[in-house]
Amino acid sequence: MKSFFRLKINENGQQKKYSSTIVVNPNCYSVSPQSITPNPASTVIEITGMTSQSEIQIFNTAGQKVWSGLRNNQDRTIEISSLTNGFHLLRMIDIGRFAININHPE
Numbered sequence: 001m002k003s004f005f006r007l008k009i010n011e012n013g014q015q016k017k018y019s020s021t022i023v024v025n026p027n028c029y030s031v032s033p034q035s036i037t038p039n040p041a042s043t044v045i046e047i048t049g050m051t052s053q054s055e056i057q058i059f060n061t062a063g064q065k066v067w068s069g070l071r072n073n074q075d076r077t078i079e080i081s082s083l084t085n086g087f088h089l090l091r092m093i094d095i096g097r098f099a100i101n102i103n104h105p106e
Helices: none
Strands: 003-005 022-024 035-037 044-048 054-059 065-071 077-079 086-092 096-102
Touching: 065 077
Parallel strands: none
Antiparallel strands: 003 022, 035 044, 044 077, 054 065, 054 086, 086 096
16 A cells, blocks of 8 residues: 655745655554563663564763663563663664663662
């Protein structure tokens, strides 16, 4: 099934124009089957839904890489107790990015 898309453009109250029509494949925008639990987390996170080995990187809000490693569907946990509290970005190379919240109990 194909979907068609075009924009209606209104510039400063001028006459409305339309962009050219493009064909969109709705299947290429499906939701990622991967999940990260628990979120927020305090000691360990688990990534499920991976079908192959992926390089995983975790960055803090300053953009510094604070963890990296390889994980697959058999080895899917990451120890995070040494990371600081707060929001982090988890990047799975070739898959995408996910936000995680690390919250250690006081």
